Amino acid sequence: MPDLITSDGSIRKDNWAVVPRPADGDSLDIPDQPSLIPADLWLAGKEHFENREDIGVWLDSHEEPEILAGVVNELPVIAVNFPKFSDGRGYSIARLLRERLNYRNELRAVGDVLLDQLQFMKRCGFDTYVLRADKDINKAARCLNFFTQGYQAATDTDVPLFRRRAS
Amino acid sequence: MYVYDEHDRQIAAERVAQFRDQTERALAGELREDEFLPLRLQNGLYVQRLAPMLRIAVPYGMLRSAQLRRLARITRDYDKGYAHFTTRQNVQLNWPAIEDVPDILAELAEVEMHANQTSGNCIRNTTTDQFSGVQADEITDPRPYCEIIRQWSTFHPEFAFLPRKFKVAVNASEHTDRAAIQVHDIGLQMVRNDQGELGFRVHVGGGLGRTPMVGPVIREFLPELDLLTYLEAVLRVYNRYGRRDNKFKARIKILVKALTPEGFAAKVEEEWSHIKDSPTRLTEEAISQFKGYFTEPDYQQVPDVTDTLATQRFENREFDQWITHNVDSHKHPGYAIVTLTMKKTGTPPGDVSDRQLEQIADLAEKYSFGEVRVTHQQNVVLADVRKDELFELWQAITPMGFATANLNTLTDVICCPGGDYCALANAKSIPVAEAIQRQFDDLDFLYDIGNIDLNISGCMNACGHHHVGNIGVLGVDKKGQEFYQISLGGSSHHDAAIGKILGPSFARDDMPEVIQKIINVYVDHRTEEEPFLDTYRRIGIEPFKERVYA
Numbered sequence: 001m002p003d004l005i006t007s008d009g010s011i012r013k014d015n016w017a018v019v020p021r022p023a024d025g026d027s028l029d030i031p032d033q034p035s036l037i038p039a040d041l042w043l044a045g046k047e048h049f050e051n052r053e054d055i056g057v058w059l060d061s062h063e064e065p066e067i068l069a070g071v072v073n074e075l076p077v078i079a080v081n082f083p084k085f086s087d088g089r090g091y092s093i094a095r096l097l098r099e100r101l102n103y104r105n106e107l108r109a110v111g112d113v114l115l116d117q118l119q120f121m122k123r124c125g126f127d128t129y130v131l132r133a134d135k136d137i138n139k140a141a142r143c144l145n146f147f148t149q150g151y152q153a154a155t156d157t158d159v160p161l162f163r164r165r166a167s
Numbered sequence: 168m169y170v171y172d173e174h175d176r177q178i179a180a181e182r183v184a185q186f187r188d189q190t191e192r193a194l195a196g197e198l199r200e201d202e203f204l205p206l207r208l209q210n211g212l213y214v215q216r217l218a219p220m221l222r223i224a225v226p227y228g229m230l231r232s233a234q235l236r237r238l239a240r241i242t243r244d245y246d247k248g249y250a251h252f253t254t255r256q257n258v259q260l261n262w263p264a265i266e267d268v269p270d271i272l273a274e275l276a277e278v279e280m281h282a283n284q285t286s287g288n289c290i291r292n293t294t295t296d297q298f299s300g301v302q303a304d305e306i307t308d309p310r311p312y313c314e315i316i317r318q319w320s321t322f323h324p325e326f327a328f329l330p331r332k333f334k335v336a337v338n339a340s341e342h343t344d345r346a347a348i349q350v351h352d353i354g355l356q357m358v359r360n361d362q363g364e365l366g367f368r369v370h371v372g373g374g375l376g377r378t379p380m381v382g383p384v385i386r387e388f389l390p391e392l393d394l395l396t397y398l399e400a401v402l403r404v405y406n407r408y409g410r411r412d413n414k415f416k417a418r419i420k421i422l423v424k425a426l427t428p429e430g431f432a433a434k435v436e437e438e439w440s441h442i443k444d445s446p447t448r449l450t451e452e453a454i455s456q457f458k459g460y461f462t463e464p465d466y467q468q469v470p471d472v473t474d475t476l477a478t479q480r481f482e483n484r485e486f487d488q489w490i491t492h493n494v495d496s497h498k499h500p501g502y503a504i505v506t507l508t509m510k511k512t513g514t515p516p517g518d519v520s521d522r523q524l525e526q527i528a529d530l531a532e533k534y535s536f537g538e539v540r541v542t543h544q545q546n547v548v549l550a551d552v553r554k555d556e557l558f559e560l561w562q563a564i565t566p567m568g569f570a571t572a573n574l575n576t577l578t579d580v581i582c583c584p585g586g587d588y589c590a591l592a593n594a595k596s597i598p599v600a601e602a603i604q605r606q607f608d609d610l611d612f613l614y615d616i617g618n619i620d621l622n623i624s625g626c627m628n629a630c631g632h633h634h635v636g637n638i639g640v641l642g643v644d645k646k647g648q649e650f651y652q653i654s655l656g657g658s659s660h661h662d663a664a665i666g667k668i669l670g671p672s673f674a675r676d677d678m679p680e681v682i683q684k685i686i687n688v689y690v691d692h693r694t695e696e697e698p699f700l701d702t703y704r705r706i707g708i709e710p711f712k713e714r715v716y717a
């Protein structure tokens with residue numbers, strides 16, 4: 001089982017599989033392990049997955065998290081895919097899931113997840129990160145904490161620096 | 168001027184440590200070139216034709232003497248002893264070594280400077296009018312708002328990987344726009360509404376580069392407390408829906424155009440409705456805290472020297488010309504705004520040596536409360552000079568080469584570094600500026616033809632703002648040969664406009680003559696007191712074409 005890192009810097013084993021979107025006409029093939037399936041397919045077949053603790057969803061960077069409005073907390077895990085680390089849409093998706101759709105369970109970054117983006121991801125509401133395989137997970141904890149504070153309010157704090165200074 | 172508190176100092180120190188770590192991993196091969204690229208760009212580091220280039224941020228153009236002296240030392244210790252003022256009020260070094268950059272950043276942090284987000288696909292340095300706070304006609308001082316935006320945009324976790332770079336500019340003057348806000352991704356014009364409340368008129372989707380556009384207004388009045396939440400809404404819409412498939416279509420201007428300004432505005436309003444009252448909403452106390460950093464310096468009751476000045480001007484024609492052109496009126500009695508021109512013929516526009524940086528630092532201390540501002544025309548401003556010291560100041564700066572009395576005239580050229588430094592250039596631009604300056608070396612003729620913006624870029628990226636020059640010059644490449652295309656009628660002021668291309672391009676040697684012909688057409692057609700741009704707008708491009716291609 002591969003490792004993942006959590007926002008508090010601990011490393012743990014992970015056996016969630018990201019199930020790719022099936023080609024047109026093919027059906028979804030869910031492996032015999034906890035699985036993250038495309039969010040729209042989960043929505044379309046939601047009744048099949050009632051009470052399945054081992055099925056979560058993933059969103060791609062161009063997808064709209066709003067499709068999950070009202071049902072997010074039925075999911076144990078939502079993953080957001082970074083097709084390329086320089087594609088910054090996943091940060092906005094994470095904040096929307098957390099701050100607008102009020103998602104409370106595990107939010108996970110998958111795909112082209114590198115070290116130097118981790119702190120941004122954390123501030124936008126991700127709490128687990130599956131690093132790209134060639135990256136050294138032992139360096140992740142440090143990269144999650146380069147900065148002890150930020151200027152802005154984000155998912156991690158609703159007190160922007162200008163409010164902290166004023167108090 | 169803004170002074171760091173313990174929070175800013177800590178964040179700055181952590182940033183330097185982070186970049187040191189990143190640089191070490193990059194040099195050790197743990198970061199691929201494409202992975203290091205955005206990290207180094209967000210720390211101002213380019214890799215150029217001859218050497219790396221480091222772009223140092225000068226938030227809204229303001230520098231203290233101690234910072235100028237540190238810049239001077241850095242250019243000496245790590246570079247070749249000179250730097251360059253840019254059209255985004257920043258400073259560039261052309262020859263640093265990559266391994267030295269973390270040390271340079273550490274030296275900068277000691278004087279409250281940095282290179283954060285001076286490049287890369289993130290929110291760049293916010294720019295403003297170099298006369299902010301000292302001119303009579305401004306709605307309010309825009310600098311506290313620029314600093315508020317600077318802090319909000321610094322390491323914003325959601326917007327560090329945008330589809331493209333993103334630039335914000337603020338203007339507060341009612342009669343002029345020295346910040347070129349309408350050619351920025353977001354341009355904020357400070358206004359008061361009918362109730363007298365302070366706010367912003369918001370332009371979105373302007374920009375230069377390959378597809379130049381003047382930014383349409385998407386909100387007529389944004390109350391000041393809503394500044395950051397609204398910016399956040401604009402950026403979120405852009406981050407989610409801006410095109411990422413094609414780098415030439417990735418700018419927000421393309422999205423605004425595709426959705427129409429109304430459609431784009433509606434999307435922003437919808438996004439904003441959710442976050443309007445979030446903790447990011449500014450407070451009165453926060454704004455007044457930021458304003459506290461930009462209070463007036465300790466102005467003296469100075470003697471009214473009108474008569475003495477008149478005599479000095481009468482007796483010394485060069486001083487008189489300098490006062491007329493390089494000195495502006497100040498809102499406080501007895502004071503004046505002085506622009507030091509960095510446009511001496513033979514020196515690349517914006518270039519400044521280590522020695523000159525120190526001279527400027529000394530001048531600022533002696534004559535202007537230890538502060539200067541960098542202008543987007545690549546000059547330097549002493550904003551608070553006593554009128555009774557103008558003559559002495561002028562005598563001091565003349566031998567330094569800062570007194571060329573050509574501000575806003577044809578030879579006050581804005582010019583990018585072009586082929587002399589820039590890896591992206593199609594043509595050189597510095598020698599073209601110089602040749603034109605030589606052609607128009609008669610100051611009386613320059614004054615006679617009045618204010619003209621001449622802007623030169625060495626390629627389509629438009630660093631020299633050629634699209635918004637009254638006369639724009641663009642270097643183009645034809646089968647490996649350098650040529651120059653002319654455009655006419657651009658403006659970056661309140662009447663912002665993109666220039667129209669005159670026709671086929673010219674060889675470099677012909678440029679002074681071509682500009683001369685354009686000026687001759689203007690002189691032939693102008694009515695009394697009519698500026699170049701007005702004549703152009705009245706008679707159109709045809710008369711210019713006919714003469715130039717005759």
Ligand code: HEM
Pocket residue numbers: 213215220251252253254255259331332350351374375376377517582583584588589590591628629630631632
């Ligand atoms: C060797 C140094 C430089 C390099 C490699 C460089 C690179 C670039 C690039 C790649 C762009 C295009 C970005 C785009 O279209 O989105 C650009 C645009 C620009 N650059 Fe530079 N630049 C350099 C120097 C300068 C200097 C010295 C100035 C000021 C004199 C400057 C000011 C600008 C401005 C104002 C733009 C604006 C374009 C816009 O608003 O679309 N750059 N530069």
Ligand code: SF4
Pocket residue numbers: 583584585586589590591592593624625626627628629630631
């Ligand atoms: S306009 Fe082109 S040539 Fe000039 S500095 Fe910018 S990128 Fe380089």
